[in-house]
Amino acid sequence: MILDVSGLHSGYATGDVLQGVSLGLEGPGVVGVIGRNGMGKSTLMRTIIGLLPARQGTIRLRGEDVTRWRAEDRARGGVGYVPQGRGMFPGMSVLDNLRTGRFIGGGRRAPQFDLVYGYFPFLRQRAKQLAGTLSGGQQEMLAIARALIGGPDLLLLDEPSDGVQPSIVDEIGDFLTDLVRARGMAVLIVEQNVDLVRRVVDRAHVLEKGRIVATLAGEAIRDGELLAEHLAI
Secondary structure, three states: OOOOEEEEEEEOOOOOEEEEEEEEEOOOOOEEEEEOOOOOHHHHHHHHHHOOOOOOEEEEEEEEOOOOOHHHHHOOEEEEEEEOOOOOOOOEEHHHHHHHHHHHOEEEEOOOOOHHHHHHOOOHHHOOOOOOHHHHHHHHHHHHHHHHOOOOOOEEEEEOOOOOOOOHHHHHHHHHHHHHHHHOEEEEEEOHHHHHHHHHHHHEEEOEEEEEEEEEEHHHHHHHHHHHHHHHO
């Protein structure tokens, strides 16, 4: 199993946000985490990558317990992370932003520029352009490319459609589909865009008040009305 999260509790000074979350990714594919705002989705992603400590429970990568590992060690262990809001360095060039991805990954593999330029050719064309001058959709693609350049086995995406125009969301959907099929990538995605969830997700866990209250798969994950009910604000 690539990712195994069991009985996870995590939160902030005010108390636990996650209340015993368990989920896993057995192999290549896309697993979603959906739910209304404020239910703990981003907290889950931040805990998996190591930006928040787990108070209870375990996180395993390919069977190894990484619950107490630092975030940079998890990145070196093969986890790529794209936070909500993208986390770009707006005053740095596109190329320098990509280079930071290599350092985040600890240089575990040679930087895969050909891979990310193949998916997002505009990044090569705009290598010297400041990242902060790109559109929101282009910045999201840059953030994904930065996470991929170090060659992760697991990609964590937090709300990739946030602030992105529909045509770019479609491109992200195409990219994720190909990433799984051609590269054998495992992806955990937090998302509220119904169309993107229906298009790319194989299984979706519904998070409510820090607990998984339902798991949707098969025909249920293609049911737009059912998804909308779980995503309603």
